Amino acid sequence: MISLFQVLAAGQPAKIRFAPQWTAQAQFAGYYVALEQGFYADAGIDLEIIYPNAGKSVLKLLETGEADVVSLFLTTGIKAKANGVDLVNFGQLSQHSATMLVARKSAGILKLADMEGKKIAIWKSGFDELPRWLIAKNNLNVEWVPVLYSVNLFLSGAVNIMAVMWYNEYNQILNSGVDESELSCFFLSDYGFDIPDDGLYCLENTRKEKGKLLAAFLHATLKGWEYARQHPDSTLELVIGKMKQAHLSANLTHQKWMLEKVLELIKLAPKNVSPGELSEQDYNEAIELLYQQGFISTKIPFQEFFQPTTKTAK
Amino acid sequence: MKRDSLSYHIIRNVLLFCAALFFITFLVYYYFTRNTIKETTQVNAVLLADKTVSRIEQELLIAQNIPENLGWMLESANLQKDSILQFLKEIVQNNPNIYGSSIAFEPDFFLEEGRYFAPYAYRDGDMVKTMHLGSESYEYFFMDWYQIPGMLKKPYWTEPYFDEGGGNIIMSTYAVPFYIWDNGQRVFAGIVTVDISLEWLTEFIQSVKIFDTGYAFLLSANGVIVSHPNRDYIMNQTIFTIAKERDDGHLISIGRGMVAGESSFTHVDLLAGGNYSMYYTALHSNKWSIGVIYPNREMYAPLRRITIILFAIIILGLILLCVFIIQNVNSITAPLKQFAQSAKTIAAGNFETQLPEIKTRDEMLELHNSFEFMQKSLADYVIQIKETTAAKEKIESELHIARDIQMGMIPHIFPPFPNLPQIDLFAVLHPAKKVGGDLYDFFLIDDSRMCFVIGDVSGKGIPASLFMAVTRTLLRSVADKKDTPADIVTKLNKSLALNNESCMFVTFFLGIIDLTTGEVEYSNAGHNPFILVRAENSEYQVMAPGMVLGAFEDIQYTNERLVLKPDDVIFMYTDGVTEAMNQQHKLFGEQRLLEIVGESGELPVTDLINSTLNGLTGFVDGYEQSDDITILALRFLASQQ
Numbered sequence: 001m002i003s004l005f006q007v008l009a010a011g012q013p014a015k016i017r018f019a020p021q022w023t024a025q026a027q028f029a030g031y032y033v034a035l036e037q038g039f040y041a042d043a044g045i046d047l048e049i050i051y052p053n054a055g056k057s058v059l060k061l062l063e064t065g066e067a068d069v070v071s072l073f074l075t076t077g078i079k080a081k082a083n084g085v086d087l088v089n090f091g092q093l094s095q096h097s098a099t100m101l102v103a104r105k106s107a108g109i110l111k112l113a114d115m116e117g118k119k120i121a122i123w124k125s126g127f128d129e130l131p132r133w134l135i136a137k138n139n140l141n142v143e144w145v146p147v148l149y150s151v152n153l154f155l156s157g158a159v160n161i162m163a164v165m166w167y168n169e170y171n172q173i174l175n176s177g178v179d180e181s182e183l184s185c186f187f188l189s190d191y192g193f194d195i196p197d198d199g200l201y202c203l204e205n206t207r208k209e210k211g212k213l214l215a216a217f218l219h220a221t222l223k224g225w226e227y228a229r230q231h232p233d234s235t236l237e238l239v240i241g242k243m244k245q246a247h248l249s250a251n252l253t254h255q256k257w258m259l260e261k262v263l264e265l266i267k268l269a270p271k272n273v274s275p276g277e278l279s280e281q282d283y284n285e286a287i288e289l290l291y292q293q294g295f296i297s298t299k300i301p302f303q304e305f306f307q308p309t310t311k312t313a314k
Numbered sequence: 315m316k317r318d319s320l321s322y323h324i325i326r327n328v329l330l331f332c333a334a335l336f337f338i339t340f341l342v343y344y345y346f347t348r349n350t351i352k353e354t355t356q357v358n359a360v361l362l363a364d365k366t367v368s369r370i371e372q373e374l375l376i377a378q379n380i381p382e383n384l385g386w387m388l389e390s391a392n393l394q395k396d397s398i399l400q401f402l403k404e405i406v407q408n409n410p411n412i413y414g415s416s417i418a419f420e421p422d423f424f425l426e427e428g429r430y431f432a433p434y435a436y437r438d439g440d441m442v443k444t445m446h447l448g449s450e451s452y453e454y455f456f457m458d459w460y461q462i463p464g465m466l467k468k469p470y471w472t473e474p475y476f477d478e479g480g481g482n483i484i485m486s487t488y489a490v491p492f493y494i495w496d497n498g499q500r501v502f503a504g505i506v507t508v509d510i511s512l513e514w515l516t517e518f519i520q521s522v523k524i525f526d527t528g529y530a531f532l533l534s535a536n537g538v539i540v541s542h543p544n545r546d547y548i549m550n551q552t553i554f555t556i557a558k559e560r561d562d563g564h565l566i567s568i569g570r571g572m573v574a575g576e577s578s579f580t581h582v583d584l585l586a587g588g589n590y591s592m593y594y595t596a597l598h599s600n601k602w603s604i605g606v607i608y609p610n611r612e613m614y615a616p617l618r619r620i621t622i623i624l625f626a627i628i629i630l631g632l633i634l635l636c637v638f639i640i641q642n643v644n645s646i647t648a649p650l651k652q653f654a655q656s657a658k659t660i661a662a663g664n665f666e667t668q669l670p671e672i673k674t675r676d677e678m679l680e681l682h683n684s685f686e687f688m689q690k691s692l693a694d695y696v697i698q699i700k701e702t703t704a705a706k707e708k709i710e711s712e713l714h715i716a717r718d719i720q721m722g723m724i725p726h727i728f729p730p731f732p733n734l735p736q737i738d739l740f741a742v743l744h745p746a747k748k749v750g751g752d753l754y755d756f757f758l759i760d761d762s763r764m765c766f767v768i769g770d771v772s773g774k775g776i777p778a779s780l781f782m783a784v785t786r787t788l789l790r791s792v793a794d795k796k797d798t799p800a801d802i803v804t805k806l807n808k809s810l811a812l813n814n815e816s817c818m819f820v821t822f823f824l825g826i827i828d829l830t831t832g833e834v835e836y837s838n839a840g841h842n843p844f845i846l847v848r849a850e851n852s853e854y855q856v857m858a859p860g861m862v863l864g865a866f867e868d869i870q871y872t873n874e875r876l877v878l879k880p881d882d883v884i885f886m887y888t889d890g891v892t893e894a895m896n897q898q899h900k901l902f903g904e905q906r907l908l909e910i911v912g913e914s915g916e917l918p919v920t921d922l923i924n925s926t927l928n929g930l931t932g933f934v935d936g937y938e939q940s941d942d943i944t945i946l947a948l949r950f951l952a953s954q955q
Contacts (some may be wrong), residue, residue, distance in 0.1 A: 054452065158465035175555050251552075253559050
């Protein structure tokens, strides 16, 4: 039935609505490039990119069916599935963790142990599992200060440690006049928690119904990222255009930094995976971390969570 | 103009000096004027920045007063919960600068209101509306305006943001924490805010103009561009992202200074316009920073104009100076050329040539007078020279005659006595000057006896030649047949010494040879000893010295004798021979003479004398002859009897 439907529909492209976690920025450059370059159209996909907002998270968009495919952090995806959202990961793009803790050297924080008793600003809306796990593993007592998305709390001096993304908030701090030499950086990946970030998720039903279409989507997306890697200037121009279109504050310097770092995260090495594949070991580490911290009460098996659309050869 | 002319040198030196003087004056002027302009502009920049800052601060302080007073009212419980909304509405209505105001309480502050309680009044067009902030999707506790002042426990101006409802108005919120007293404890209760539209601020900053392209810009506490002539920068860029885009480390350090709230002068290299000066200073209310940028090109434009004008004046001045100097120098030096021409004419012998007419009473007149004097002196001198030359020529010709007469007085036909084969005689006299003081003579006293003499008068020239003539004449008159040589010499001395007013004297040798026996009787009056040349050897003849003739009247001279063997030669000479000098001032000497004479002793006397003269000529090697040279050689061949 499905294949018959697809054959019948072959003449006209199939619609996919895709939602990234956040507003337009270089973190999603690969999608914009693939769309712009017609990689999706070539694959028979009519892609529409929709964005979450303050009132409607990307997960909500997936649950309500407003989006067919969403981009989620691995930990966010696992927590959502454990909480009953019937989703699957059908393609892992980022292979590394970009999460880091940044601290002011002037506050005397040079090593992890110096954080004892200090306040740490951390995202209120997720992505907080890894930093919390790192602090817990090191038996440190800290005061967590939930924040939304700005780095102003850190810049104002109200806190001296903050959880940030390497490709985003960290550079925002640097772009506000703080020199790298004034900061102590603690990359989660350096402490053995190199758990990947962005992956592609859909509902289990969608996976069943549109498996080949999703495979084509993943393929076109990877192609888009490869193109972005080879053409950073035109990619950035495209991203800035998208941001201006959305009336967002667009800064070339920052987007350039973000693109470079996100492309770093997509690199496979040193992990033994194929493009688009989720490492089972990374998954198990994430499950363990979330379980131990009480974010999840059941350990969902890898095969239930990661359902690649095509078997990719290693 | 010729490169080696006087005019050229004067003009070149004066022009170089004037140009250097002008240049140095100009440099000093330029340096000081530039500094003055720079200082004035800096003072103006500071004034402008400070004026702008105080104008902004004034507005901000008014805005700040409201939440600060509200916080105090809340703390002193003067404001009831139910009246807050209406109160806020009135505040917004009454303060046109305020876009909105809220009092946001801590979570669950009023149990009956639930988790959120944050009454908010805001402007919507001409209306002021009210609402309650706070929902699951707007948890205000985590917003910067709430969280940061809450944690810092002090008022906070938020980073600028675009108002989502109000159509892209840039806003900033001033947030003040407030406290209440609970069981004697002062407890943090929430935040009072006012939202200020920054449109007026950005417009005000943009209205600041410095020269044509200078401008002011505004940075937030985090370095975000809030106001800038380039609208693309506003809210999109921080000063650091611009610096990174341009890879401009200096701009980063400017940014850090601005963010740190410092005030400073610096410079920036903007992509479009080159070098710009800059002053920045802080807005103390909200820790933002204002930068004032002014283009150096425009700042120094008046200086450039003046520079061009000055240069034009200097160059024109130098040209005029050049023309002036050329005319002056030419008119001053013109007579010099005429003088030069006159000098050539005079040199050619025309002493009557016309000198240039000098009207000035300066050095040129002196030169003219000197020339005139020279002309006259030269003419006189030349006349004098002509006369002197004529006189000299006359003397010369007379000297020639005198020489001929003198030479005529001594025998100069050789061989002298062809019919007397017993003797071979030869003599030469080479005066150093036209006429000389040497003498030789020989004559037959009777058939078998011959008298021969040689002498050398003291001094040279005409007096010596006259004394020589006197001596020679007296000799012939006093020589008597019966007299011995000593008698003749004694008589001769007596005659010469008488009336010898000039105190001259003569060395004199007189010999009489008996042609039959070869016996020679002689008397010497202070003359050099002769060389007796014999086959076995030649040597100077030792004889009584004798006093020179003419010195003292009563001198008795003595006779000496010797007998010549056949082929013996008596070789006589004056001291002009032995005292002849060469270039090295060495004397020919008696030893050298003896050697030459000894070697050539067997030759006929003519050859003997010639070879001696040759040896002498070779020795002096062209050195000027200073004394008369006289040689007389007499060979006794053999008796005929």
